Amino acid sequence: MKKFLVPLMALLSLTGQAQRPQGPTDRNITLTGTIVDRDTGTPLEYATFVLQKADDPSVVTGGITDLEGKFSVETTPGIYNIRAEYISYTTYTQDNQRYIRSTDLGVIRLGLNVEELEAVEVVGERTTVEVRLDKKIYNIGKDITTSGGTVSDALNNVPSVAVDVEGNISLRGNENVRILINGRPSALAGFGSTDALQQLPAEAIEKVEVITSPSARYDAEGTAGILNIILKREKTLGFNGSVNTFIGYPTNSGLTANVNLRSDKFNLFNTTGFRYRDAPGNAFFDNTYTSGSFDRIIEDRDTKRLNRSFNTNLGLEYFFTERSSLTGSFFWRFSRDRDLTENATQRFDQAVLQSRTLREEDQEEDDKSYQFSLNYRNNFNDEGHELTADLQYSIDGETSVALIEERNTLPDDRLLALENVDQTQDQKEFLFQADYVLPIGEAQFEAGLRSNLEQQITDYRLDSLDQASGNLVINEQLTNIFTFDQNVHAVYTQYGNKLGKFSFLTGLRLEYTQLKGKVDTEFDLSELEDLLGEDVDLNFDKDFVGLFPTVNLIYELTDTENISLGYNRRINRPRSWFINPFPSRSSRTNIFQGNPDLDPAFANAFDLGYLKRWDKLTLTSSVYYQLESGAFERVQEPTGETTTDGIEIVRSIPINLSTNQRYGAEAAVLYNPTRWLRINSSFNFFRFVTEGEFNGVDYGAENNSWFARFSSKVTLPAKIDWQTNAFYQGPNQNAQTKTEGIFSVNLAFSKDIMKDNGTILFNVSDLFNSRKRRSFTQTDFFTSDSEFQWRVRTITFSFIYRFNEAKKRNGRGRQGGDYDEEGGEFSG
Template structure:
């Protein structure tokens, strides 16, 4: 290894000296071209072009490629042996070339040399952020604070992304984010929910793509943008893999295994994880009322959650030829949850304690998901001309059974209510997709494709209440219902990209047809339900929408290491099934959530102006963005006019279409690596949000300015010990009815390489200061509420990972894996 490194250093030195001495003269000719990775089409920066004179072998000149893989070298006319070299890649050779005039060698594609790769140790780490025409790519595999953690935990360390205390994901402060796995909707990410991301292991991720200005290839769903989670899969020959074992407190334990077997004809890959965790949490509510039997109610809640889950993803890629392959995989996830909530309730009148109750709710959850995926890839040539086709079938079933009992404990002891709730949700999704890519010349590229997604969700809800006079449970016919919801989306797109000098552009247009169908089955009087929701509401509906979604992405290179970008796109936010289901579901006797079948999709136009500057040790990224959304969703709370049997006002939450909302903001990120042993990473996002709209005679317009910041440091100490600190702060925020205080959290971790770098031991403390709590204040014309909520208390995790035939650090990318949804026309800095 040292000899090879010395050889490359000597070669680089001689080339640099030769170039410096060559100068310009009347007999000079220019040799130009571009070097790309053969498998994924990415430019190879710092690839070496070597020109060796045939007549005088001691005469060697050449040059290196720039950030876009381009080279341009001047030399004297003559006969040369030409080679292009890159560490761990196969050498490209052209021998005995007569060069009498300037020549463009065009695009040169080279691939990984598997045998050499096994012997290469790359001292530097892969760039943390890669900037493309329509996205930023963050490689998070070396984040120590995610060892033994989940995908949801890992996303919270990605700039521009925030995961709140309840697991809700937002991008730049906007929670309408489209989550994709390997470029496609997936059961791995959950059906319209992010709960599944809390069960998948973080070490299954290779990278996260933050797509704030999606091109036409991507779904138009998600007004905030798209998060594409790309899963790991090794690309080197032979058998390799890793095993990660972890345990922690509060009680958590698990094991995740990644395995890969690759030959010249096939590649078998698998990720399997087993996890058990306990998540103690707590909440406090101080509510005041202007009506009802009490003027103040204090609630103290303790959450005791536990979960067991198993997930596995098994697949095989079969190489039909050197230019085509078919990939099949099956994913399965099984989980069991047991959550117990204790609620102590104190009621006051005129400052004096009137009564106390104690409520216990136990929720058992059984969840299973399956997904079958097939992919076909055909490379017509080495220039990027290709066709991909995908089929995916996903199905899931989630059964939630809740047992609720509430008793009066002061001044008398008696049973108030006992209920059983059964919520059975079945989901199915079909996806068919085809993408065609045609390079045109050296820099241009044309794409076209189709995607169809058919989703069906059936929610069967039943509430049984104890009849204390008979001692039997009786079905509550007013709340028991079955709701079927279908969302069918068909889309075609086309886009064209090119580069002229320093300007790269990508223009696209997507046409989407959306059909939303709802069907309600219940014994409850539908006219009474319509009267409660609104006279124009139809609980059984069939809605159709047709929309055009243009996209424009531009990059202009101000210099070799500096660029600006401009993006525009139009997006849609479709209501999910639980937002439309008109029957109320109860989180407590006093708070209900009710869907609104009259919801229409929201549409948004977004602009993004970005900047990137690289220095030798510092990378700066920044952007200013603006978004205007019409028919935006907002959850509001209002009176129902009803009270519980013991006189407490019942409050309803319901989603509505507000008129508009506007969001303007700016963000900046810094990556600083002054030495090999220190890496600093920080980001800052400031945004202003305003909305306007009226519902049931109440004005829900609001304005809010908020911000969040993230800082991470990684220090490498002697004896191969790494220390990492991640700090996050989200500033105060508010919506139409609720103000939330700022939240600060701090994660720290350390690791030590063992067993000749094949193993790593790490210790991770999440939320070191136990400060990750949401504190908020809600005010309406009929009640106020001050609350504090903590989803999970501080946790400590000890993990050990052992790698089989894997290098801890690699350079370069291997053969495509059949999940190339993100590999499209690119320009500018990488």
């Protein structure tokens, strides 16, 4: 532990030894400069600059660098021995330097000390947290519970973030979170869906930025905030990398390789992964109805999900000079899935079993994603003067075919339904972004622009069995082609400064949004419009102009304690499946229908934070409030139609409710009492109040909920690491549904072998097989008591081999030590 406290101890030592120069203040001089990494030019925060009197070594003064690697030390004229120090770097020294006036020492470049790096290899095993004006940054360390896992698994261990049983990601209990990869929307994140994140390997992540109060630089999308996933890219010269292989039960195997070749002129990097996984799940529904042929229906569902996926990300960064570079990268992902679902149903009338049916759905899905990216970066100087430009083009194609058969098993084996669903989704996205940063003394000015053009074409066809003829015929009511365009153009500017202990960052973003929808079908659109409402336009072209201000403030109470205040305005744009007016169904009795009349929702959010860092403990906390207008809510209502065997068909549709208020508080504790024990825990409580009605029904609701996580990592004898992660999602409720709490535990052990170049791991995900969602829905026309488990308990064995790469580079590598701005250690 003490290795991590070197910068802090150095500062305390300097403070204790420093002797304030005597005499008039006008005789004092100031020495300034910047300390950076010699190879990458990265500013080194919390590096120490030491001044020692050449003729009296007992007189020592100095200071510590800030976020930008800058230091400023006041002293008296004289002759000094100077040195610049940073953990794991070679010390820079100059003796007998004469300073008679204030002097800027310029840029001091420090190189890595390889021998010292071996002594601090534990750095890479821990995750560190940095607190910036507009975000918290969690540098992913050696989290052995996610070895062989996915990006979704890794996100579930990040404070403020929760991933539910279906892989949906929420931030502080709000699922409207924007997912970015390396600061940009990306095919790697699945174009707003979380499916792709369940296929990318967790080992590809370097750090996750939790941005609950985004600055004007970021897209205003996502009322909850932004999760920015930064992928690994080694910065060390030479050829290096790692390979991770794993196998598990139920069937779960794969391989991930991260390799890097870097010279003075270029950096070639690649991440490639293959996965073969069978993820069985199950569900149970007990439904009661007020009308129809049956008053109670019980469903017992088993699902087998076979996933085969391959992804690769290949890139080359070319350095024109030490300060400018051009990076080109290509990403390709291919997956082939097969889901087989068996649904056994019992139907009752007056508590008497009337019939039993078996519904089998066999679905195959192919998904291909391509992404081409260019990034230009020019660091004009070491003070942060910078220009970046990004160009990105992404293509995603998804084809799924499902054969659905449902027949009686009691009182006969009569065929009830035979359906064939054929759906193709093609999506294209073009992104251009440019950002310019200009330092002005201690202040910083920034401006930029972004254009993001998206188009998604959904071709949906349903063939249903005609009982009279015995043939499959096209269902004209559901077969359609829906084209959805979303174009967003934005410009922004922001300004930040630090005045003593007070720092601020203010900005304004202007966004123009265009939403266009076009329907192509043989079905009579007037019937569909009557179903949705008189004022609904199925072929629409809407535009919205919005101003999105942001204000972020930090006041440093002491060097280890601060308070922060943030305000921002955000937007939630409806995705295509929320707007597509044609019904699609998960069963014959339940359909989902998009609402083309859905408009974007807008939210104003406030966040008040407090951070305190002690010797072995770090506390981060905040309280927050959000007011969202036109918030989305999915409601269920009867369609007035029944199936051929007399079951009422229920529709689920998203609507704009009037308001949604969220109140919350969260706290995270990071505690590292010894080298062999590392503990972290977090707690998040939130309350929301919804007001609004639809079709004469009041959907207002109030709900309190919370989630908590606990993680401990213990080093056992023989250097075996034992990690336990526990998570509890508290109960929650909306206008129609109550959901019980969910508790789960992940357990893992690891051992380094082969002179620390290899690691073997064993982990169990969902140790008690308890990650199940239990819900109860009640309306005027039906109730549903259900239990759903997306994936059963999983056991995984992994082996990691590293070549030309020290173990600590799993963490921050060349980016610096264990502390960042107002940061602390976080046991990963």
